[in-house]
Amino acid sequence: MATAADGRLQGARSASASSFSRARSSPSAVLPSPRNPGVKLGPNGATFVSSGIPDLDRILGGGFLLGSLVMVMEDADAPHHLLLLRNFMSQGVVHRQPVLFASPLRDPRAFLGTLPSPVSSSKEHRQRETTVDHNQQDQEKGLRIAWQYKKYFGDQQSSQIHNRDVKQEFSNDFDLRKTLERQHVQHIEIMSIQDIPHLTILRDRCSNFLSGLPRSDGGNLSAGRIAIQSLCAPQCGYAEMDWDLVAFIRFLRSIIRSSNVVAVITFPTSFLSPAFLKRWQHLADTLLSVRAIPDEDKDMAKLLTGYQDMLGLLHVHKVAQNNSQVPTVLEASTFSLKLQKRRYLVLERLNQAPVEASSGTSYSTSGTCSGPSKGSSLDF
Amino acid sequence: MAESISRSLRDGCLEGEHAPALTIEDSLASPFGSHVFDHFLANLASQIADGTSQARGLVLVALNRSPSFYIDLLRRKGVDASLVDKWVRILDCYSDPLGWKNRIPPLTNVQKPSTREHVSFFRDVRDINKLLSSVLDLGKGFVGQGKTRFAVAVDLVSNLLRHTSLPSVAGLLNNLRSNDQISCIFWLIHSDLHEPRVSAALAYVSTVVASVQPIMQLTDEHRSRRDFLWLQKNSCKAKFCVRLKRRNGRVKLLAEELHMDQVGVKFAAVTSENSFVNKSLLPKVQFNLQLSDQERVDRAKVVLPYEHQGNGEAIEIYDGRRSLSDDQKDPHSVQPSTFSATTDAQANSGNGEIHYIRDSDDEQPDSDEDPDDDLDI
Numbered sequence: 210m211a212t213a214a215d216g217r218l219q220g221a222r223s224a225s226a227s228s229f230s231r232a233r234s235s236p237s238a239v240l241p242s243p244r245n246p247g248v249k250l251g252p253n254g255a256t257f258v259s260s261g262i263p264d265l266d267r268i269l270g271g272g273f274l275l276g277s278l279v280m281v282m283e284d285a286d287a288p289h290h291l292l293l294l295r296n297f298m299s300q301g302v303v304h305r306q307p308v309l310f311a312s313p314l315r316d317p318r319a320f321l322g323t324l325p326s327p328v329s330s331s332k333e334h335r336q337r338e339t340t341v342d343h344n345q346q347d348q349e350k351g352l353r354i355a356w357q358y359k360k361y362f363g364d365q366q367s368s369q370i371h372n373r374d375v376k377q378e379f380s381n382d383f384d385l386r387k388t389l390e391r392q393h394v395q396h397i398e399i400m401s402i403q404d405i406p407h408l409t410i411l412r413d414r415c416s417n418f419l420s421g422l423p424r425s426d427g428g429n430l431s432a433g434r435i436a437i438q439s440l441c442a443p444q445c446g447y448a449e450m451d452w453d454l455v456a457f458i459r460f461l462r463s464i465i466r467s468s469n470v471v472a473v474i475t476f477p478t479s480f481l482s483p484a485f486l487k488r489w490q491h492l493a494d495t496l497l498s499v500r501a502i503p504d505e506d507k508d509m510a511k512l513l514t515g516y517q518d519m520l521g522l523l524h525v526h527k528v529a530q531n532n533s534q535v536p537t538v539l540e541a542s543t544f545s546l547k548l549q550k551r552r553y554l555v556l557e558r559l560n561q562a563p564v565e566a567s568s569g570t571s572y573s574t575s576g577t578c579s580g581p582s583k584g585s586s587l588d589f
Numbered sequence: 590m591a592e593s594i595s596r597s598l599r600d601g602c603l604e605g606e607h608a609p610a611l612t613i614e615d616s617l618a619s620p621f622g623s624h625v626f627d628h629f630l631a632n633l634a635s636q637i638a639d640g641t642s643q644a645r646g647l648v649l650v651a652l653n654r655s656p657s658f659y660i661d662l663l664r665r666k667g668v669d670a671s672l673v674d675k676w677v678r679i680l681d682c683y684s685d686p687l688g689w690k691n692r693i694p695p696l697t698n699v700q701k702p703s704t705r706e707h708v709s710f711f712r713d714v715r716d717i718n719k720l721l722s723s724v725l726d727l728g729k730g731f732v733g734q735g736k737t738r739f740a741v742a743v744d745l746v747s748n749l750l751r752h753t754s755l756p757s758v759a760g761l762l763n764n765l766r767s768n769d770q771i772s773c774i775f776w777l778i779h780s781d782l783h784e785p786r787v788s789a790a791l792a793y794v795s796t797v798v799a800s801v802q803p804i805m806q807l808t809d810e811h812r813s814r815r816d817f818l819w820l821q822k823n824s825c826k827a828k829f830c831v832r833l834k835r836r837n838g839r840v841k842l843l844a845e846e847l848h849m850d851q852v853g854v855k856f857a858a859v860t861s862e863n864s865f866v867n868k869s870l871l872p873k874v875q876f877n878l879q880l881s882d883q884e885r886v887d888r889a890k891v892v893l894p895y896e897h898q899g900n901g902e903a904i905e906i907y908d909g910r911r912s913l914s915d916d917q918k919d920p921h922s923v924q925p926s927t928f929s930a931t932t933d934a935q936a937n938s939g940n941g942e943i944h945y946i947r948d949s950d951d952e953q954p955d956s957d958e959d960p961d962d963d964l965d966i
Contacts, residue, residue, distance in 0.1 A: 285793045287838040315767065403760065443759035443790030479789035504839035520838050 246378040247304030248275070248430040253532040258306070258432045258471055259380035261296030264556035266380050268544070269495065269528055270537055273297075273471045275432055277529040278462045280493035281475040283439065287501035289521040289546060290475040291320075292385075292554055294436050297473050298397065299324045299383050301434040308397045309418045311411060312438040313445050317399040320438075324394060325383035328553070384552045402437075406446045408457045411437075415461055419468055435465075435472040443480050451485050458492050466531075494529035499546070513545075514560045520546040523556060590831060590843045591856040594797060595632045601643030601738060601772035608766050610795040611775035614788060618803040619827040621847060623653075624854045625801060626777040630659075630742055631666035631853075633773075637740070638672040644740035644772035645676070646732045648724055652682045653745035653777075656708045666853075678727045679708045682720075686752070688712035714749065717757040721764055728770060738772035741765055746778045750787065759790050766794065798832045801847065825849045829856060 249257045249271060257272035260279075266272040273279055283290045301308040302324065310317055400414055415435060422433045440458075441448050458474070465472050478486055478498075490496055500522040503509065510516040523544045528537040544556040594611060602608040611629070615622030630649070636642040649659060656679040663673050685691075691712065709727060713719055728739040743749070749758050765774055780788050780800070792798045803823045826848055833841040848855045 285789070286832070286834050286840040289838055315764070443756060443793055444763040446756050446760070448756045448759075448790075449754065477793055480786055480793060482786065501834075501838060501840045504835055504837075504841045 245304075245430050245432075247300075247306055248432050249379050250430075255532050256430060256432075256469070258304075258434070259300050260293070261298075261300035261380065261383060262293070262554055262556065263380045263382060264544075265293075265523075268525060268539065268556065272380065273473070273495065274529040274531055275469050275471055276466050277471060277494035277531055278458070278465060278492070279471065279473045279495040279497070279529075280489065281473065282490075282496070282498035283475050283477045284499055284501045284521070285477055285479045287499065287521050289499040289501070289523075291438070292520075292546070293497070293499070294438055294473065294475060295324050295385075296383050296554060297434065298436055299327065299389060300381060302389060302393050302397065303327050303381055304432075306432050306434055307418070307422060308434045308436065309400070309415070310397055310436045310438070311400040311402050311414070313401070313403040313442045314438075315401060315403060317401055321394045321397055321399065322388060322391075324389045325385045326387045326389045327381040328384040328387075382553050385548065385554065386552050402440075403442075403445050407450065408447050408453050412457060412460055416464060419464055419470060422468070422470065431469060433468075433470040435461075435470060437472070437474045440474050440476045441480055442477060448480070451482070455485065455488055455492070458489065462492060462494075490526070493527060494531065496525075496527040498524045498526060500524065512561060515545070515547065515557070518547045520548060522546065522559075590845050591628075591829065594799065594831065595629060595636075597797065598629065598633055598740070598773045598775065599636045599642040599644075601740075608768075608771045609773050609797065610762065610766050611773075611797045611799060612791050612795040613775065613777045613799050613801070614780040614791075615777075615801040616779065616781040616803075619801045619823060621801050621827050621849060621854060622777050622779065624849065625799070625829070625847070626742075626744070626775075627662055628854050629775060631663060631668065633740055633742075634663050634668045634673070634677060635666065637676050638668050642740075642772070643738060645737045646728065646739040647677045648728045648739055648741050649677065649679045650682060650720075650724065650741070650743045651679050652686070652714070652743070652748040655683050656681050674707055676731070677707060678731060680711050680720075680723060680727060681708050682711045682714050682748075684710065685712050686714040686748075714752045717753055717761050721761050724765065725768065725770070732770070738770050740772050741774040743774070743776035746776045746791070747782050750783060755787055755790055759794055762791070762794050792832075796834045800830050800832075802828045802830055804828055804846075 247258060249259075251257050251271045255271070256275045257266075258275060259266050259272045260269070281290050281293055298308050298310060298321075310321070312320060314320060398418065400411070402411055405411060418433070418435065423431050439445075441454055447453060461472060461474075476489065481489065502516075502519060502521055506516075513519070523546055525539060525542045525544075528539070530536060541558045543559055545559055547555050547557055549555045597609050598611065613622050613625050613629070615625070633642065633644070634647060637644055637647055649656075651659060659679060660673060663677070664670055709723070711720065711723055724741060728741070732739045743762075746758060746762075749761075762774070762776070765771055776791075778788070778791060804826050805823060826846060829845045829847045831841075831843045831845075833843070835841055846857045848857060
């Protein structure tokens, strides 16, 4: 673990030294494809791995930061956190990254049978990516920002467009209807956390996993993934040991920080007391929450477009910023989970349904709308 | 809606899924939970007896009331006694849950209680694993191995929580739910006896949560005035709120009214005086500023109100006077297709329209008067 820490520090040092000079952007443009497509280098010495959902990677500014702790707050009514976990683990399998999966199920291997298999990006997806990136590129050129660091981001984007194939490999689309074959998921380490009386067993397992990871040498970055499902589910033996749970999360966060592993923990919020819920939220580097939507809700169907296709809502509370002081400000923090063609998980911004000019007053009652509540009917 | 719950209990679970689990919760303000439990129990038992349900038998864990009460109940509700003997097994955790009778020296002239064949005693409620295995053994005993399933009903989980911790009870219910041989499971709890996290934990484990709530909420004013109206209203009626977790990941919230009478509970649709307010959990919503492909095509098809259409016509500068434009170009027209006489069928085949009113028409055209003439020097 010490050598892994050294390797990581060295990488960070060299990256940060070069980020202040023009030459920093050239290595990423010169290398046509990094040796490990599963790991992407970002600004300020950050390395990202994909979350398995391309939209989520884009929203979070590159993906899950290696060395960070991602926590997902579950909704007691809906199993959407499992979708996130499935995509996360499948992405790890595709990139041949070691994965540790802990779950309160009696037999976690049953869950591994539901991991989706990757689909080769079709032309449609490529076109979608192209138009988005071109818009951004045009905007960048048109604005001519005086901020001196902006040109480095611009270079990164152009290099991304050149390496279109590499970008596609970083995060795959997963077909939720097809499952990964058994031989691929054999390598995932699993652990059942239902019957363990206290958390030291889980702690030891995580430490062993981290020490068993291959060292990252030179330019070949490796990554590992830890996925823990429903950490404080009520049926687990340790579920009422609140302080022990907090201590475990702090331990996990500290050992991950100096390693090349990203950990995703999902937990049910209804079972925690409010004080501990706040503690858990503060311990997370990246905090997401999934929420269920009511069924056959006419008001919601009128308010939002695409209500029929929505599975649920995803809210981004916090985005990891381990290596930088600049906070990530998102334009929108709530997204709807949808299945495109009933297969691919996509995240979309919530869009208000077009309003009739005559019935414009229906929105003045909902105080949660940001802009439209001021102007009821729209006249051009 | 209570019918839909009975139906879902009857249908049981699909292959590869966990069994549907119903939590019935009530409180002191509306103490009808036991009656609701009896209602569902009797329904399920009669469906098992008829053979219409997926479950082929019922195991009842009796913690709150004696087994004889249940047998009388089922008989009262019209379930055939012989079928009760055949398809219902009761685990008696009521008579001697902690095994005390074994510890005291036996009294000489005490009558041995008549043991019935379908009631088995359970003396160690603190041991959850033993309870789990007893339930499963009882079920397997009369249903057999193989694919047949049986239903489980737990009378009062609150009593179980008295003896053991919440994680073990939640683990027991979860294990029962995920067992292959269980068709459906339901239980009753008095929610005001426990901390909120207990209700949250049980709601997490179950698929349907039915809570019995008072029709009129109890306020301090009521308490001080010993409001008999409130007592009277709440003594025979209650609100029955159901929270269903559907398979597509959405939540359904329903409400009904519950009436108590001599026979039992009756469910009726909610009356308008207590409308169920649906909490909308909406965040900030933006307008969609992107155009869809169809919208882009429509936009490209619209003819724009420029004088110079770029198709070789003479340029006419419009200076605000209607008199200049005689044959073509009526700029007040809403339909842009009348702009140029040479417009072909390309105009307005989509849904794009431009509503255009020139504001220069509001001004009066320059008169020939010299405004300096008004000066009277």
